[in-house]
Amino acid sequence: METKSLMEKVNYCNSLTSYSRRKTIPVKVGNVIIGGNNPIVVQSMTTVDTMDTLGSVEQCIRMIESGCQLVRITAPSMKEAENLKEIKDELRKRGYSTPLVADIHFTPNAAELAAKIVEKVRINPGNYADKKKFEVINYSDESYQEELERIRERFLPLVKICKEHGTAMRIGTNHGSLSDRIMSRYGDTPLGMVESALEFLRICEEEEFYDIVISMKSSNTQVMVQAYRLLVQKLDEGGFKPYPLHLGVTEAGDGEDGRIKSAVGIGTLLEDGLGDTVRVSLTEDPEFEAPVAKALVDRYDQRVGHDSIPAVVTYPINPFEYQRRESVEVANFGGTNVPRVITDISKVSEILPKEMKHVGHFYLPELDKWKMNDQGADYIYTGSNPIPFMLPNGMKEIQDYSTWEDAEDQQNKYPAFSLKAFQESKLYHQSLNFLMINDSEIEDAIPFVKGRKDLVVILSSENSHTYPALRRAFVSLISNQVKVPVVPKVRYNQHTQDQIMLYAATDVGGLLIDGLGDGIMIESAGHEDIEREKCFTHIKLNHSVSFGVLQAARTRMSKTEYISCPSCGRTLFDLQETTAMIRKRTDHLKGVKIGIMGCIVNGPGEMADADFGYVGSGKGKITLYRGKEVVKRSVPSENAVDELIEIIRKDGMWTDPEN
Incomplete structure (x- = not known):
């Protein structure tokens, strides 16, 4: 569909840029x-x-x-x-x-x-x-x-x-x-x-x-x-x-x-x-x-009157079906790569190997080895506080340009530039550079980033109407045929943990649903004097939320997904207890979707895209599904989780959990 004709048909909201x-x-x-x-x-x-x-x-x-x-x-x-x-x-x-x-x-x-x-x-x-x-x-x-x-x-x-x-x-x-x-x-x-x-x-x-x-x-x-x-x-x-x-x-x-x-x-x-x-x-x-x-x-009580965002004249995104923005592949960003997680640990100095557990990488000192899981950070941003030890394979470090240009190892570390530094620099990493810019800088940046194949943009906004501001910046890039990978960065320095979770899911999740974004980066706890333990609490939360947002937007599956109904008077078993029990036995199955439904009303239909289903069919009785197909009926509830696991095993989707 051509962009102009598409724009003429987009009437689903009052404005793409002004809250209304x-x-x-x-x-x-x-x-x-x-x-x-x-x-x-x-x-x-x-x-x-x-x-x-x-x-x-x-x-x-x-x-x-x-x-x-x-x-x-x-x-x-x-x-x-x-x-x-x-x-x-x-x-x-x-x-x-x-x-x-x-x-x-x-x-x-x-x-x-x-x-x-x-x-x-x-x-x-x-x-x-x-x-x-x-x-x-x-x-x-x-x-x-x-x-x-x-x-x-x-x-x-x-x-x-x-x-x-x-x-x-x-x-x-x-x-x-x-x-x-x-x-x-x-x-x-x-x-x-x-x-x-x-x-x-x-x-x-x-x-x-x-x-x-x-x-x-x-x-x-x-x-x-x-x-x-x-x-x-x-x-x-x-x-x-x-x-x-x-x-x-x-x-x-x-x-x-x-x-x-x-x-x-x-x-x-x-x-x-x-x-x-x-x-x-x-x-x-x-x-x-x-x-x-x-x-x-x-969150929207004070949204009217936000800083103005340039209007969208031609909208190049189809809001009614998912299509990922086309981008060139730079290292493991963009192209057909899954979105990457960049975890910001720049507020912590002299970090220790054992503290990397907060970003999903676990150091085993007795073996002098690293153990990582499917939710280990792809990149860490250290700013001006470089890591003093060797990182595990699969995780890379991003440093501020001023720190990187004086580093001994410029090959295995990657520089993050401001727009001014990027425009003036004569020194770049040969394969991967990061440009950290605000949405208000996007038009100035376009001439310098267009055609680059060694660059990833980390895009942020100070506008309280964050998602539309970032979306508008993507529109500028698409309209100017700029195909560098872009990682949205959101910042919540004065917010509760619950607010960080909900706001990041909204601001970045919306972009991902629109097919925009090649990763996610969350910054919070921006006070230099914040106590170390509290800083790690924020880092761990930001890291976990990042993977959660990618999963919820269906753009990177890094853990088991549970499609579980909220219970009601029709429910035939204790949903909370059963969900916790199934989660305990299966939460290591990356990318597997399990529907847990309290009654036949919510299954199999409501778990439409689950791989497997556990549905109440009578007092103490469970019906087990493979997709929409009934595999076993009237299974006693005391045996049903074991039977569910056996079905998953027979389908070749089971792996034993690590000790």
Whole structure:
């Protein structure tokens, strides 16, 4: 697609360079309004059995007090839908007016009942009127239209009830549960996700029902971001109302990985002004979700009025599908190489071999050897504090040019130049040099870097609107046919560890999803007088987050990926305990994706691109999958992890962990 015609079609956000919230219609959900000019709403979902009224109420209260403004509760059958009234009444009796949302899969009659009780219902168009059999069906236009008429007949009663009772609706598409009909016509694509929602949306609009929020969730952050962008574009092109968006990365996992993955997907969209309500899906107690969502959302309170960024006239990037920016290969950067991790240890002087463990390399003094893992730094930036010992094979050192030019070993160390030093220097490394520049210097740098095959640019920005500022610099490079590898560098010197994790995932993760960036570098703890141990805490965090961001953006797989749902009242086993148990046994399997789902609703569909799946199918019973294929049914839970490992072993993807 030509860049000019592509630019004319990019309407998914107000501006690529100036922060501006997308204007939507307001949707009233009880005493909360989503969209319009209202602040972004934070929500979460209970994990207690919906039939446990008091347990659900107590958990709702914990969630509300943690910052949750909407509470979603599963209603898999009529009895749970009926019990929503008991839960709601008890909450109101205790003085809590937080709106409730019924989560519906497969059971339209439960949705119709719930819509008369709670303030909002969520339906999944992939399974509301369809049963997924993973069948490929060849539809004629006529037979496809007949299917749409069948859906209309099944869906229309709910629309009328919602309209009559003032109940809002979320049309929540999930990547992994697209219907066979959608899959047959559009494939497993962002476009298929969008069309799945639009089928139901058209019915709503024909009935003049507009109290609708839409979501496009996926556990794959690239697919998730592309689908939301495409949805906004299609709403605009199709003459639909600008409905509010519910943002979320489904089955993000737990701990640092879950937070980073959520931030990569959600943060990328928030940066472009998309999103009106947010749910972070963690395999943890739900009261831990709202603070993470709030930390992501709060970042934009002061974003309006950021330093100006040159407008994009021609946009050379397709935002609806992944394509990595073309770059020349310089050493192991660019070309077809995976993005590299540069860890900044420049604030530490006289570093010891044993302290290299903080960047993934372990010195074994009794053997006088190095041990490294799949998350060992590729490069370390030491600035003016050079390493006094021999580094392990596979890791290289970058020094400030002023230090490197006086070094005895200029062959195995690499210089980092400022733009001025680079322009004036007569001395360069013969194969690999680094140019550290700010986005505001990009136009001045282009004449000096174009055509170089011995140079990697480390690109940073002082603009609070960091991701768009860096993206704009990439646009300049692409427009001027500059193909040197570029490593985005982000700096967080006055931030908490949680903020560093979430902000780096947003600022660099967004670039990686757009195919921009040949590595990552994070700087924090920039005070020269910071105590040594605290400095290493930051180094270790930055290093871990760097690999986490690359993994979450699907650009470098260096560890096992767990696609685990956040649990709900449908869950048939203790998800947190089971996830921890599976992680303990399998977390050495680099690049293997394992889906861990609490019930059949979230598997196999929701773990669409997992290599293997562990899904609750009954009390104490587990069904094991290879991709979307059932391998073993009704495995006793006490044997299920061993059986899962045996399947992985038979597929040749198992390696024994090192002692």
